[in-house]
Amino acid sequence: MNLLKPEEVSAKLGITKAALPALRRREDSFPQPIRVSQKVLRWDEADIDNWLTAKKEREYGENIRAG
DSSP, X not given: OOEEOHHHHHHHXXXXXXXHHHHHHHOTTSOOOEESSSSOEEEEHHHHHHHHHHXXXXXXXXXXXXX
């Protein structure tokens, strides 16, 4: 399991770190973070990759996994 920091998630998605909380509120299907401590959040990279793939499939109506 590769855990990503908020900065890494933002970079992977091509958004700013400040835009990440808004994305989390707007996208109900966005993966929940793993709370490492009270103030430290991390995301499983596989969860982010799976979310991106599912989002692409929903938006473009194609099965990109078979691609």
